[in-house]
Amino acid sequence: xxxxxxxxxxxxxxxxxxxxxxxxxxxxxxxxxxxxxxxxxxxxxxxxxxxxxxxxxxxxxxxxxxxxxxxxxxxxxxxxxxxxxxxxxxxxxxxxxxxxxxxxxxxxxxxxxxxxxxxxxxxxxxxxxxxxxxxxxxxxxxxxxxxxxxxxxxxxxxxxxxxxxxxxxxxxxxxxxxxxxxxxxxxxxxxxxxxxxxxxxxxxxxxxxxxxxxxxxxxxxxxxxxxxxxxxxxxxxxxxxxxxxxxxxxxxxxxxxxxxxxxxxxxxxxxxxxxxxxxxxxxxxxxxxxxxxxxxxxxxxxxxxxxxxxxxxxxxxxxxxxxxxxxxxxxxxxxxxxxxxxxxxxxxxxxxxxxxxxxxxxxxxxxxxxxxxxxxxxxxxxxxxxxxxxxxxxxxxxxxxxxxxxxxxxxxxxxxxxxxxxxxxxxxxxxxxxxxxxxxxxxxxxxxxxxxxxxxxxxxxxxxxxxxxxxxxxxxxxxxxxxxxxxxxxxxxxxxxxxxxxxxxxxxxxxxxxxxxxxxxxxxxxxxxxxxxxxxxxxxxxxxxxxxxxxxxxxxxxxxxxxxxxxxxxxxxxxxxxxxxxxxxxxxxxxxxxxxxxxxxxxxxxxxxxxxxxxxxxxxxxxxxxxxxxxxxxxxxxxxxxxxxxxxxxxxxxxxxxxxxxxxxxxxxxxxxxxxxxxxxxxxxxxxxxxxxxxxxxxxxxxxxxxxxxxxxxxxxxxxxxxxxxxxxxxxxxxxxxxxxxxxxxxxxxxxxxxxxxxxxxxxxxxxxxxxxxxxxxxxxxxxxxxxxxxxxxxxxxxxxxxxxxxxxxxxxxxxxxxxxxxxxxxxxxxxxxxxxxxxxxxxxxxxxxxxxxxxxxxxxxxxxxxxxxxxxxxxxxxxxxxxxxxxxxxxxxxxxxxxxxxxxxxxxxxxxxxxxxxxx
Numbered sequence: 001x002x003x004x005x006x007x008x009x010x011x012x013x014x015x016x017x018x019x020x021x022x023x024x025x026x027x028x029x030x031x032x033x034x035x036x037x038x039x040x041x042x043x044x045x046x047x048x049x050x051x052x053x054x055x056x057x058x059x060x061x062x063x064x065x066x067x068x069x070x071x072x073x074x075x076x077x078x079x080x081x082x083x084x085x086x087x088x089x090x091x092x093x094x095x096x097x098x099x100x101x102x103x104x105x106x107x108x109x110x111x112x113x114x115x116x117x118x119x120x121x122x123x124x125x126x127x128x129x130x131x132x133x134x135x136x137x138x139x140x141x142x143x144x145x146x147x148x149x150x151x152x153x154x155x156x157x158x159x160x161x162x163x164x165x166x167x168x169x170x171x172x173x174x175x176x177x178x179x180x181x182x183x184x185x186x187x188x189x190x191x192x193x194x195x196x197x198x199x200x201x202x203x204x205x206x207x208x209x210x211x212x213x214x215x216x217x218x219x220x221x222x223x224x225x226x227x228x229x230x231x232x233x234x235x236x237x238x239x240x241x242x243x244x245x246x247x248x249x250x251x252x253x254x255x256x257x258x259x260x261x262x263x264x265x266x267x268x269x270x271x272x273x274x275x276x277x278x279x280x281x282x283x284x285x286x287x288x289x290x291x292x293x294x295x296x297x298x299x300x301x302x303x304x305x306x307x308x309x310x311x312x313x314x315x316x317x318x319x320x321x322x323x324x325x326x327x328x329x330x331x332x333x334x335x336x337x338x339x340x341x342x343x344x345x346x347x348x349x350x351x352x353x354x355x356x357x358x359x360x361x362x363x364x365x366x367x368x369x370x371x372x373x374x375x376x377x378x379x380x381x382x383x384x385x386x387x388x389x390x391x392x393x394x395x396x397x398x399x400x401x402x403x404x405x406x407x408x409x410x411x412x413x414x415x416x417x418x419x420x421x422x423x424x425x426x427x428x429x430x431x432x433x434x435x436x437x438x439x440x441x442x443x444x445x446x447x448x449x450x451x452x453x454x455x456x457x458x459x460x461x462x463x464x465x466x467x468x469x470x471x472x473x474x475x476x477x478x479x480x481x482x483x484x485x486x487x488x489x490x491x492x493x494x495x496x497x498x499x500x501x502x503x504x505x506x507x508x509x510x511x512x513x514x515x516x517x518x519x520x521x522x523x524x525x526x527x528x529x530x531x532x533x534x535x536x537x538x539x540x541x542x543x544x545x546x547x548x549x550x551x552x553x554x555x556x557x558x559x560x561x562x563x564x565x566x567x568x569x570x571x572x573x574x575x576x577x578x579x580x581x582x583x584x585x586x587x588x589x590x591x592x593x594x595x596x597x598x599x600x601x602x603x604x605x606x607x608x609x610x611x612x613x614x615x616x617x618x619x620x621x622x623x624x625x626x627x628x629x630x631x632x633x634x635x636x637x638x639x640x641x642x643x644x645x646x647x648x649x650x651x652x653x654x655x656x657x658x659x660x661x662x663x664x665x666x667x668x669x670x671x672x673x674x675x676x677x678x679x680x681x682x683x684x685x686x687x688x689x690x691x692x693x694x695x696x697x698x699x700x701x702x703x704x705x706x707x708x709x710x711x712x713x714x715x716x717x718x719x720x721x722x723x724x725x726x727x728x729x730x731x732x733x734x735x736x737x738x739x740x741x742x743x744x745x746x747x748x749x750x751x752x753x754x755x756x757x758x759x760x761x762x763x764x765x766x767x768x769x770x771x772x773x774x775x776x777x778x779x780x781x782x783x784x785x786x787x788x789x790x791x792x793x794x795x796x797x798x799x800x801x802x803x804x805x806x807x808x809x810x811x812x813x814x815x816x817x818x819x820x821x822x823x824x825x826x827x828x829x830x831x832x833x834x835x836x837x838x839x840x841x842x843x844x845x846x847x848x849x850x851x852x853x854x855x856x857x858x859x860x861x862x863x864x865x866x867x868x869x870x871x872x873x874x875x876x877x878x879x880x881x882x883x884x885x886x887x888x889x890x891x892x893x894x895x896x897x898x899x900x901x902x903x904x905x906x907x908x909x910x911x912x913x914x915x916x917x918x919x920x921x
Contacts, residue, residue, distance in 0.1 A: 004184045005153045005211045006191040013153050013209055019137035021155045021209065024121030033135035040134045040150050040213035042220055050097075057093035083885075116662070118149045119403070121207075126392050126403055138210040143390070144203050144436055145661060148195045151217040152208030154178045158434040159204030162195055164188070173202040188218055200663075204436055205390070239762055254706050261713035291694050295742035299687035307671040308680040309654065315666035318649055319684025321758040322556060324629045326620060329562035329569060330503075331406065331653065331672045332634055333576060334538035338410035341502060344493050345532035346377035346475055352417070357393065357400040357409055359416030373477070375418065380474070381507050381532035382415040386422045387429055388446045388458035388507075393422070407503070410536050429456060435524060439563065439613050441465070445525055447512070454511040457524055462563075462611075463494040463533055466506025470530040482530055493533060494565070501571035502535040503564055540576055547675040548577045555754035556681065557629075560608045561617055569610040583607035591616050599623045617643035630758055632677065634669070635661050651677060678751075685755075686746030692762060693741040696771060697844040699763075701733060701837040703775025708782045708833065718822060720786040720829040722887050732834055732872050736865035737841040744845060745858050770847065777906040778836045785902035786829035789821060789895075827877065827888040828895055834873045835903035838866045843910045850914050851907075 005013060014021055018029075025033070118131045121139040131149035134140065140152060142160065154160070154176055161173040177192050188196065195201075195208055197217040214220055259276035300310045310316055327333060337357065343350040350370065354361025363370050363378060370378065391404030393412040402409025412422055429448040432455060437444035443461025450456050459466065467490050473482045494504050508528035551558050560578050562569050566587045573579050585608040594602065596619065603623040609616065617633070621643050624631045633647030636657040644650035645664040652662040654670035662668055669676045705726060712720050721729075763771070841862060842851050857863065876882040878890055891899070 005151075006181045006186060006194050007184050008153070009180050010153065010155050010178065010209070013211065017137040017209060017211065019139065019209060021139055021207070022121075023124035024139040025135070025137050026123055030122060030133075030135050030138065033137065034133060037135055037213055037216075039132045041132045042215060054093065054097045057097050116147055116149070118146070119143075125394075128403060134210055134213060136210055136213060140208055140210060141205070142195065142201050142208060143205045144201050146201045147663065148197060148199050148201065148208075150197045150210045150213040151219075152195045152210045154193050154195060155207045155209055157204065157206040159436060160201065160206040161203045162199050163202050164196060164199045176204075176206065178206075205434055243763065254710060258709050258713050291738050291742050292691055294739060295687060295691050295694065298743055299683060299690070303680055303683050304670075306679040306683065307654075307669060307673060307676040308683070309668040309670055310666070311662075311668060312666045315649055316684050316687055318630065318666075318758065319632075319681050320688040321630045321755050322632050322649060322681050322684070323755050324557045324559060324624050325551060325632045325634075325674075325677060325681075326559045326561050326617070326624070326647070327634050327674050327677065328636065328640075328653075329560055329564060329572060330538055331636075331655070332669075332674045332677075333544050333560065333572065334540050336406050336538060336655070336672055338406045338503070338536045338538050340410050340414035340534055341537045342497060342535035343378055343381055343414075343532060344490075344497075344535070345381045346374055347489070348374060349493070350374065350378055352414055354413075354417065357402055357413045359393070359400065359413050361414075361417045363418065377475075377532070379415075379418055379420060381534065382411065382418065382420055383425060384458045384507050384509050384531055385411040385460060385505075385534060386415045386420060386425060387448055387456070388444060388460045389422065406538070407505070407536060411534065414534075437461070441525070442563070443469075443506075443525065447524070450511075453514060455514055457510050457512055457528070459508045459525055459528055460505050460534075462565075463504045463506035464491065464565075466508050466528070467491065467494075467530060469526055470508050470528045472528075473530040479529065486530075490530070490533070495567060497533070497535040498565035498567040499571065500535075501568055501575070502537050503568060505534045505536070507531045507534060540572055541673060541675065543673070543675040545576050547678040550678055550751050551681075552577075554681070554751040557604070559606070559620070561612055561620065562608075562610055563612060564610060566610040569608050573608045578607045580607065585610065587611040588613060588616050591619070596623065600626045603627065614640055614643065618646055621646045630755070632681070634677070635665070636672075682746065682751050685750050688756070689747060689750060690742050690744045692767075693744060693844045694738045695762060696767060696847075697741055697841055698734060698738050700771045700774040700840055700844070701778065703771055704778025704782070704837070704840075705729065705833065707775055707779035708829075711779060711783060717783075717786075720782060720826055721833065722826065724886055725826075725830045725888075728876065728886060729830075729833055729837070732869045733837040733841075736868055737838065737862060740859060740862035740865040741841060741844055743861060747846065747849075767847075774840060774843070774906060774910070777909055778833070778840065781836050781902045781905045782829050782833045785832040785898060786825050788898065788902075789825035789828050823887070823889045824891070824895070827891060828899055830886075830888060831873060831877070831891065831896075831899045832902050835870065835899055836906050838869055839903055839907040841866060843907060848914055848917055850911055850918075 008016070010021065019025055116131045117128050118134060119141040120127055120129050120134065121141070122129075126141065131147075134149050139155070140149065142148065148162065155178065157176045157178050160176040162176060163173050174189065174192060176195065179193060181191065181193060188194075196219065197213075198219040212220075256276070259272050263272050296313055296316055300313070300316060303310055330336065337355075339355050340352050343352060343363075348365055351364050352361055353364075363375070365374065389408045389411060391402050391406075391408035391412055393409060393416065394401055394403060400413070402412070415421070426448075429450060432447040432449050434447070435445040441461070442465045443459055445457055445459045448456045448458065459469070467482075467487055470482050472479055473486050490506075494506075497504050508530050510528050512524065548558050558578055560569060560573050566585060570579070570585050573585065579585070582605065584606045586606055587609070588611040591599075591609065591612065599619060600623045603620065604627065609620060612620075617635070617640060621631050621633050625646075625648070630648045632649035632651055633643050634651045634653065635641065635644040636653040641661045641664040644652060644661055649667065650665040652665035652668050653672040654662075654668045655672045657665075657668065657672075667680065669680075705721075708720060709726075712718075842856075845851065845859065845862070846854055876886050877888050883889070
């Protein structure tokens with residue numbers, strides 16, 4: 001396609017691409033072009049193939065040792081052992097591959113959820129569509145904070161500047177124009193009438209015709225340079241990697257001891273080697289990283305259902321440590337369905353009925369319909385409001401919706417109630433230029449043409465700011481100077497309405513000369529004519545009060561940061577529970593007088609910040625972080641991006657948030673609701689808690705296996721488990737139950753606990769001691785069941801345990817050998833080891849609460865996993881072929897009673913301990 005779009009006129013490009021800059025493409029044409037040009041996306045770097053992923057499961061030191069054992073067994077003619085070990089290795093690889101492949105697919109699905117949207121003109125109407133569906137010829141609206149979806153030629157530009165550092169390396173914003181440029185060889189940075197994919201709008205607004213998409217864009221040509229994103233390793237995974245290395249060394253040390261003990265007992269070298277290697281495989285939880293990844297990915301997918309999109313996986317862990325949530329008010333704490341409730345015009349207060357965006361309602365003064373004069377003044381205020389407006393009011397089936405800012409949408413709805421429609425008014429007063437809203441100026445202005453030779457400036461913004469810029473007032477049918485009394489009346493009325501939790505906007509205007517069509521804000525927005533006030537309400541979300549209360553119980557401080565008036569912020573804050581007995585409300589002017597070092601000490605005493613700028617937000621976040629807090633910060637505008645990025649958890653708004661803020665954030669709230677942030681914190685805590693359960697389970701079970709073999713060697717007993725049986729236990733009990741614990745239901749009391757410290761070790765002293773104790777119980781259960789079978793087969797009265805202990809267990813230490821039914825004893829011990837670990841999986845659901853209190857059936861996945869593992873164990877005992885491989889014998893009913901009796905020991909003991917804990921004994 002043409003690469004010299006910058007030298008062409010807009011009408012030439014429009015003709016070349018067969019599009020219309022006023023109405024855009026038709027839906028049918030857009031569909032045809034999408035089929036022709038493909039999706040507007042860069043070709044992704046090819047991922048690891050499933051085959052390579054499967055082969056990667058064999059790239060492990062322990063697996064290499066096992067394969068060496070296969071070769072040695074084959075050389076010695078032990079073909080059954082060799083085939084059994086190969087089978088175990090392959091099954092383990094299949095399980096590992098399945099877990100990793102599922103994790104990869106889960107993460108891919110999450111990345112696809114983050115597709116940005118763009119505002120596009122189709123069939124003469126503005127639509128918000130996925131950026132990947134944009135095609136050449138589309139007319140796209142660009143505003144401050146938007147990411148540019150594809151390469152485009154500007155049709156209009158009103159103070160438009162873009163940040164192109166990602167493409168050109170130029171760090172300063174580039175001011176954009178629409179005129180054609182004569183030099184076809186200009187570098188990208190000098191093509192000032194073009195916008196490029198991957199760059200962002202820093203200020204102003206404009207429209208462009210998309211000329212190239214996807215891999216045909218300038219960014220697409222160097223796509224390989226932006227595909228640097230690899231696998232993201234979370235801090236938790238890093239901690240586990242470090243912990244795993246320490247665990248490997250510890251396990252290898254214990255395994256070496258077992259190996260030497262076996263040699264000392266003069267067992268065959270191969271058997272001692274296989275026992276030691278098998279024990280190493282069983283001891284090291286090699287499936288843990290995959291389980292962690294799956295738990296994180298599935299947890300993040302659950303968050304999507306709670307209206308939370310996680311952009312950066314490490315933020316899931318940080319969520320659980322959050323101690324402070326700084327939240328914007330509008331749309332986050334409130335419903336974001338603004339409605340004009342009062343209008344101050346012609347020195348009178350007009351009440352407006354109706355809710356939401358539907359243009360249905362009445363205008364009254366003290367219950368009386370408006371006079372013709374009052375209606376004219378109301379129309380003046382609302383008329384200026386809809387000319388100074390970038391939103392679009394649309395009827396979608398039976399519902400009225402707004403595309404754009406909710407506040408601007410509310411003004412359009414109120415104007416429609418008196419018969420004023422934006423589309424009709426703009427025909428008489430067509431758009432000329434714009435000075436976009438800025439959080440520092442707290443206002444926006446639009447210049448329109450008029451039926452006469454003059455231009456009209458329409459301004460709206462914070463009432464206290466607007467009134468300072470006015471020198472005249474239009475009231476009682478006349479234009480006169482704005483007196484001090486007028487200012488006092490306006491300020492008092494503003495305070496009165498703000499005190500009723502209404503958001504108040506000032507409306508002003510003035511005519512200007514045509515030569516000032518693109519003037520500086522300092523000139524245009526001065527010497528205005530005051531028209532009136534618009535008071536809007538955005539009702540608090542009903543669920544937020546409970547969410548704030550939940551935060552306080554969880555030890556999380558909630559802070560409201562808003563640009564609204566102090567009285568409005570206070571009223572909403574009191575209703576939602578932000579204000580306590582000893583907390584303060586301060587505004588931006590007060591904040592400016594407080595040095596950073598004082599703010600650091602004061603920040604914990606302030607619950608609400610009103611009339612703040614983006615710079616204030618950044619100061620607040622830094623002050624909290626200086627206090628050691630883990631801060632979550634919400635933002636939607638482009639100026640919020642620095643504070644969002646500075647926070648430990650940056651949160652952007654999915655509906656009102658700009659693309660730049662979303663890019664700076666760690667997570668996106670798709671419904672802009674504070675309650676969703678609290679739900680995300682709960683999910684974050686739950687995910688970490690579940691991962692900890694999986695680790696607890698795996699390590700306690702592996703400790704049980706190690707201690708069983710170690711005690712048996714020390715006591716000079718015949719080994720209770722064969723190497724092949726140890727390997728089987730690793731498959732039957734490690735995978736499914738651990739994964740089921742990783743997706744366990746969240747503890748309902750998890751938000752009643754204080755947030756964990758971000759530096760906290762995942763295995764602390766208390767959990768480490770519990771793991772060793774539970775491993776000891778598993779080992780004792782297995783060994784006692786093993787020895788009980790010997791005693792049962794050698795004595796006529798198997799009930800005298802004291803006699804058994806005196807005559808059977810003690811001689812073991814002196815080297816005496818037992819000559820009972822060794823095959824049956826080993827089969828029972830083998831089964832007890834498996835079943836006791838399944839009982840342990842239910843213990844790990846909660847360290848303090850009884851399983852029966854939690855609910856046996858509240859984790860059906862764990863029940864299913866335990867059922868499958870038990871079925872696998874039963875199968876290898878009763879299937880003749882596998883019975884021979886695993887060296888087991890069929891067990892009778894009495895044997896299974898013994899198995900479950902000894903296996904349940906760990907469950908019974910832990911339930912008793914939990915009962916004592918709850919009683920405080």
